[in-house]
Amino acid sequence: MTQISKVQDLLERSVQKVSQLQCALVVSVDGLLLCHSPASPRESGEVDKRAAMASALANLAVRIAEEEGMGAIDHAFVQAEGGLCMFGMTGSSVIGLYCDSEAELGAVGYELAVLMEQLPSLLVGETPRFVLSGAS
Numbered sequence: 001m002t003q004i005s006k007v008q009d010l011l012e013r014s015v016q017k018v019s020q021l022q023c024a025l026v027v028s029v030d031g032l033l034l035c036h037s038p039a040s041p042r043e044s045g046e047v048d049k050r051a052a053m054a055s056a057l058a059n060l061a062v063r064i065a066e067e068e069g070m071g072a073i074d075h076a077f078v079q080a081e082g083g084l085c086m087f088g089m090t091g092s093s094v095i096g097l098y099c100d101s102e103a104e105l106g107a108v109g110y111e112l113a114v115l116m117e118q119l120p121s122l123l124v125g126e127t128p129r130f131v132l133s134g135a136s
Contacts, residue, residue, distance in 0.1 A: 003122050004035055010118055011037040014111050020103035021111065023050065024081075026123070031055035034093065034123075052059045055094040084108065088116045091104050093123045 009023040015037045025036035025047065033051040065073050073089065084099040086108055095115055099108050 007035045007119060007122050008037075010115060011035060012096070012123075014115060018099070018103070018107050018111050020099045021097055022100060023047070023096075023110060024115075025049040025051060025054065025097040025098075026119070027094050027127075029094060030093050033049060037135060050096065050098065050136060054076055054085075054087050054094050058089050058094045060070065060131050062089070086112045088112050090120050093119075095119060 007026055011026070014024050015021050018114055021038055022119055026034045028034060031052040031054075035052075036047050045112075063071050066069065081101060083101050084103045084105065086097045086099075088095045095112065097108055
């Protein structure tokens with residue numbers, strides 16, 4: 001099994017475990033889609049767009065923390081009526097989880113933590129840092 005197949009498998013298992021989780025993806029910090037879970041037909045055209053936005057948001061969160069002298073990102077949170085997104089950063093990659101509005105923050109956060117523990121050995125990068133964000 002290739003490294004990318006292992007990442008794909010982890011993302012698919014995450015989507016199956018959390019019923020409100022619609023899509024999981026891994027992107028480079030510059031927005032290049034590396035891997036994603038199977039998407040529903042509504043979401044299939046949105047994967048590249050989500051990859052770019054995940055990268056942009058993660059980079060913005062890091063920049064804000066740097067400019068404000070806050071140090072490394074522990075977490076950032078924005079919640080919207082239509083859904084929730086959580087992003088975790090590991091080295092040069094961003095892990096994104098996209099959920100519907102019924103998602104429980106704790107369950108999704110736990111699943112992100114699990115992925116952040118398992119993926120660094122499959123991805124080139126540093127120790128994971130968390131970035132949490134909400135979206136529709």
